[in-house]
Structures are given as C-alpha cells and as structure tokens.
Amino acid sequence: MNRTKIARLVLVLGGMLTTAAFLMTFFWANPSLLPDGRVDFSQKIFYFHVPVAEASFLVFFFTALYGVKFLLTKDRRYDMRAKIATEVTLFFVLLTMATGILWTKVAWGVWWQWEPRLTTYFIMTLLVIAYFVLRNSVEDEEKRAVYAAAFGILAFIDAPISFFITRWAESIHPVVLAGGKSSGLEAPMLITFIIAQIGMLMLGYAFYEMRLHEEELKERLEALKVKVGG
Amino acid sequence: MGETSCTGRALEVQGLTRAFGVRKALDGVEFELPDGAFLSIFGPNGAGKTTLVKILTTLLNPSAGTAKVCGLDVVTDAVELRHRIGLISHNPLLYPDLTAEENLLFFAEMYGIPQATERVRDLLESVELDHRRLDITRTFSRGMLQRLSIARALLHKPDILFLDEPYSGLDPHAMDILDSLIAQIRGDHTFVMISHDLTKGLELCSHALILANGRVVLFDEKDAIDEGAFRETYRSTVGMGVA
Amino acid sequence: MAGSSWRQFKAILRKDLVMELRTHEMITSMGLYAILTMVVYQIALTEAGEALDVRLVMPGLIWVAFIFMSLLGLNRSFVHEKDQGCIDALLLSPVDRPVIFFAKSAGNLLFLLVVELLSLPVFAFLFLQGREGITNPIWLLGVVMFAASVGISGVGTLLATMTVNTTGKDILLAVVFVPLMYPLLRAAVGATFAAIIGGPGSVETFWAWMTWIAGFDVIMLLIAFGLYEFVIGA
C-alpha cells in the first residue's frame, strides 16, 4: 500500500472517529455543571476546541523538525514538508482561534481577553502568518527555503511557551490536560475527548499527506511540461 | 604562461552540479585549467556563469560533483582556499563610507596580513590612488573604485583571481587602466573571467569556455579555436539560457 | 585561530563604529524616531490628562519606542553590507561566519544602548516631571535595558540578515521580528514596571522577570548563533 492510500484510509478513519466523538459529545458525555448547579452547555465546545489546538502545536513541531532537516541536508523535499506542515498548522490555528473566541464569549462574557494563553496563542498565529509572508517575499528558491527553515525553528519556540503558560503564569484559561485531579473529567467525558483527539490528529496527518501528494504531483507536472516544452 | 605558488592545476572541476528542484543551474560541468592560465567564461544570461564562479570561490556549495581550486577542495578546504583567491567584480565590494585606506586595512585585518599598513600603502601606490587614500570612497569615480577594488583583491597575494564582468560600466580610459593592471599581474596569477564581451574576452584569454543551460558547450585553448566558428557557437547558445 | 577570530571581530565592529561616527546615520534616525514616538505618546495621553498616572504605562511606552526604534537600526546595519556587495567580500575572506554574527550583533547592541540611554532622560523630562520619583535603585533599569537589548540585537541581527535580501525589507523585518520578540518584551515591561513603581516585593518581581529575559536571551542567541551560518551562506 502506498502513502497516498494510507492517507486516504486515515482520512476516512479520522472522519469516522471525529463524527463518533461529535455524537458522543452531545448524546453520551455527561454535562459539565456551572458552580450554581446549572448545566454548562458551552463546555461542549472543548471536546473539539482542545483537540484542534493540540493538533496545531503538534503539527507546528514538524515545521521546526523539517526546518532542521532541510538545513542539514539542503534537500528541497524537506522544505516542501515544512511548508505544508505550517499550512496545516495555520488551518488548525485559525480553527482554534474561532472556536475559542465563541467559547470565551459564553464563559467570560467577552469575545476576547488578553490573558496569557490567548495572548501567546495569538502571537503564535501571527508567527505562522509571518512564516508565509516571509516565504512570499523571497524570490530565490533556495534562499526562501533556508530563511523559512530558520524562521520556522525560531517561531516554534512560542508553541511550548503557549502550551505551558497556563501552568506558569496566572491564567484564567482552563487547564484540560493537567493530568490528575484538576482536570476533573469523568470517564465518558475523558473517552469522548480522547476519541476526538485521536480523530483530529488522524485528520491532521491525512491533510498533510494529501497536500504533500498534491505538491509532488504539481512538481511532476512541471517536470513533464519542461520535457514537452523544451 | 606564468607560475603561481599553486601546487598542481589551478582548476579541476568534475561533474559539478548545482540544482535546487527541477531547475539545474549547473549540470555536470567538467574541465581542467592549468596553472597560470587565463580562462574566459562566456554564456548567455542564466547560463550558470555566476553560479560556477560562486562555487569556485566557496560562496556556494555544489549539490554534486567536486571542484578543486589550486589543489584545494572548495567544500572541505574552504577556509584555506579563501586565502588563495581574490575577486574583482563589476560591483566594487567596498564600503562607501570608509576611506580608501580604511577599506584596505579592514580587509587586511580580515585576512590577517602582517605589516598591513605598508602593504596597503604599496598597493595604493601601485593603483595610483595614494593621493586619495584619506578620501571616503563614496566620492570616487567608477574607474577609481575599480582600481581600488583590484588593490583589495590583491591584498592577500592570491594565486587565482576571479573577474566577474570587470569591464562593465567602465569608460574607455578606465578600461585601459584595468588592462594595464591586469597585464602587470598576469605573470604570476591564474585568471578566471566572466565576460559578455566576446572580443575583449578572447583577446585576453588563453582558454575559453562557453556555458549554456548549466552545461559546458565548448572548452578549449585559445590557439586551437577558430574565432569565426567560436562566435557562431556562442551565438547559437544565446536564448538557450531561458528554458 | 581564536586569536585571528578576535581580531576579525574587532575589525568588523570598529568598521561599523567608524562608519557610524562618520555618517551618524543610525543614531540620528533612531534618536529622531524616539522623539517622534514621544510626540505621538503625548497625543495619545493628552485627553487622559492628570487622571492617568503616567508611571503605570511608562514601561510599556518605553519598550514600544525601543523595539520599533531597533528595527530602524537593524535594517540600516545590513543595507550597508549589501549596498556595494561588501557582504560578498566579507564572506570571501577567511572569516568564520559566527564572527560576523557576533560582531554585527555587538555593533547593533551598542547603537541601540546609546540611543536608549539618550532617550530615557528625555522621556523622564517630558512625562515624569512632578510625578513621584523612582524608589528602587536606578541601575535596575540599566540591567533590564542591557539584558533585553542583547536579545533584541542578537535575534534582530539574524532576522535582518535575511530580510535585507527580500522585497519590502523594512516591513518584513517588523512582521517577523515583533511577534518573535513578544516573550522578551513582555518580561522587559514587567521588569521595568517593577523597577519603576517599586513597593514591597518589587525587587523580587524584578529578578523573576529578569530570569525570563536571561532564559530567552540564552536560548534565542544559541539558536540564532547556530542558524547564522546557514542564513548568511544562502
């Protein structure tokens, strides 16, 4: 089985898992309660908001990893992989921001709050966008690849900062993946969450592979055109 | 043909390839140049001339193949090789806000040249700029800049001089001066020159090379070249650079 | 080898200083920019008048001015090298690439510090007269300024080396530089605030922010140092 076929399989599986998680979120996972005992419906957003956010951090790591690999080998295929990883990161980052803003409005009464997690994540969004702005302003292909790799490595530093900031600084952002006592998730909630997380990571991988396949095909097309056109 | 302190051949280029993606700037370039020769490299825009010189001067690494300059590998012996090569470009490569003397002293420091002050004075005299040594180079004419840049290139007594279209932008008078300067140092240096000007390039060279699409189309000693046929070959490559 | 690297480091730094003393290009443009920023701050603060304790926003205002000011200097410092292809001559010489990085960073740090030191009293003169004085020792301010400027000029030098080769270099440098600097700026403002406002526990808070700055400096400079050879060789 080749990579493209695996990617399509993972895509279908990821789709099924996320759909299952979606249904479980609303029909199985027990409701979270507000301090006054009423049901907190907005908490349902978390079952997808968090997996998307985790996926964005993880995929962004590959930007830095392929950046390092590119600089060490100067192999253009790594540059392409880093670029695609950043693209998928951008997709997840924007989704995280959008769902997060909706939840913030419900829970905190405002669309936006400059608190550490939101701020650092916003900065990460800007860095991901800056990565593409940088790429677009370098004409020479190799320079573009080297600069993008260097910037990707530097930019990734913000990801762990944003991830751990809720533990270091005074943040009002809930810590879902705290482990142990404070996450306070009951079994059905936790299982739903984990399934959504796995599904989302599979989707992330599938997106990445599909885009990679597309870029490789594009390249083959270019090569063919050169052959025909002379 | 003169002698330099190089042991072995001035240039040994084997299967030199420089590629990024589908486009190949250099594609299996091979040739050898004896010590003390004067090589002129011709070719249309985008043929890979600048890339070739950048690799030979250690500014770029090859993707495949090897190149030895003065018997030193451009990748593994880069630092040592940098002591042996000089570059004269159409760009002066000088700081406009430093004086002539400061510019040369700065580069002397970069090369770790002993008794730098004397060496710089001598060189300024030989390119007839000693009277302007305390002026910042922003005030210099194109010809004066080119003379100073020759002095810069000769500071560390290189064995091989690379010339990247040194005549472009020079008035006839400055060209004459450049000619005589090259003639003066011709004896104990190997030259590699990129040129657009066929007449000038052929007049100076002992070996000629035509590059097109990153490949060597023609490489030979000048004595073996029939000029008419050479011009014809060169003309046929023009336009090949743009694939 | 180490001896010659040190000589080369000094030569590059000296060259940048001589050029700057001759043209005053960077210091003038950065200094004027700082003063212009203060004029704009005056507009921004004018309606708030006496109701606002300027000291509370001053740390932020200072660092906003400094970070944007530094962009000017960083850009300039590589335009010089690029102008007549000098960078190629530099790379052609037997110099270790990191030496270029450290020398250019040191030059940028020096110019940045000079303008910071000049503009800070002006800032105090224009905005802080008649306000409560600073109770903590003043050298604490010097510590933050130095530590944060090290990070700014180090990472800035790496990024400016890239952006000088791009279209629209000035804007691009801001786009890539400012978000990368966020953690450092946040800590610098925190430390400056602790230094200026004072009060119980402020010195501890100050040093807590300083550990952030020091950590950022060390990590970022190491990465920038590691990346420099690739970037300048591209």
Added chain:
Amino acid sequence: MQDVYSAVLPQAPYVIGAYGLIWVALLGYVGLVFSRLNRIEKEISVVEAAVKRREKSES
C-alpha cells in the same frame, strides 16, 4: 429540572456556531484539496499523452 437547563438555550447558538464552523472548515478543506488533486491528475494525463505522442512521432 427547567432550572438546571436554563443556561443551555442562551449558550446554544455559540456551541452550534463552533461545531458548524469546525465541520464546514474540515469538509471544505478536504473538498478543496480533492478537487485540486483531481484537476492536477487530469492535467498530468493530458501532458503525459502529449509526451507519448511526441516520442512516437520522433521514433
């Protein structure tokens, strides 16, 4: 009972909005990439045919 669920209704639009957004974005992305993939594959087959034709006419 009603009391317990009184917060659900005002919160619902935001939750629906969030999930709607996620689904639209995911499906949209997949759809976009697949449509582009199809187009490129088509283009490749056209160019490949051209290459073959040429090779035949040359030989």
